[in-house]
Amino acid sequence: MALRGHGGSDDSRRPWSVKDIAGDILTVMDRLGLERTALVGHSLGGMAALQAALLAPHRISAMVLIATSAEEEAPKRKAQLESLALAIRFTGLRKGMLRIAAEGFFSPQFRAANPECAAAWCRRWRAMPKHALLHALHAVGARPSVMRRLGEIAIPVLVACGEQDAIADPAQAAAMVAALPEATLAVVPDTGHALPIERPRQLAVLMRNFMTAHGFPIAPPGDNHHSN
Secondary structure, three states: OOOOOOOOOOOOOOOOOHHHHHHHHHHHHHHHOOOOEEEEEEOHHHHHHHHHHHHOHHHEEEEEEEOOOOOOOOHHHHHHHHHHHHHHHHHOOOHHHHHHHHHHHOOHHHHHHOHHHHHHHHHHHHHOOHHHHHHHHHHHHHOOOOHHHHHHOOOOEEEEEEOOOOOOOHHHHHHHHHHOOOEEEEEEOOOOOOHHHHOHHHHHHHHHHHHHHOOOOOOOOOOOOOOO
16 A cells, blocks of 8 residues: 555645554555455555554554664654755755655665666655655654564564665664564665665565465465455
């Protein structure tokens, strides 16, 4: 599912939080008739997956958390997000801001080898409504830490991150794994925050091996049936 204001999803002009996104996940599960399922979340999506598992632990059977964090934003990073939001509010998303965003999102190797992909993602970000960008920045910057509650998430969890992630670094991933009762850490070399884009095949193998190891059925390619 696309997060509020991302892709073709709607975004009310009212601010929203990571916990609101978790509520959206549970609502989508209700609409699909899924009583229990595994969740996969990248970055902000992973933060929301953690909140969903805390809100409704009986409904989540496993999680794959990709390039995400259970901690609150560090003061320096929070100040950067607030400054960026202020600049966007008054000037919109400028080319210089997009360049900085791409540098944080992708590893240097990937940007050098795939400039067209990085440029395409910059166009997607620029196409987002201003209020949607501001809401997303606020949600990330204002989120509370859930580190002390990770012990409540008694399900299998795969925590995957890029070795060169400048946004949610491997130290944060390792801290999550240490606090979760049943978690596995996978650090992918030479990869940035955009792990699903930079290393899709490697991530797919990690996810498949994780699900298979814990007895979750994997639908073959082209099978659109839902599995719990």
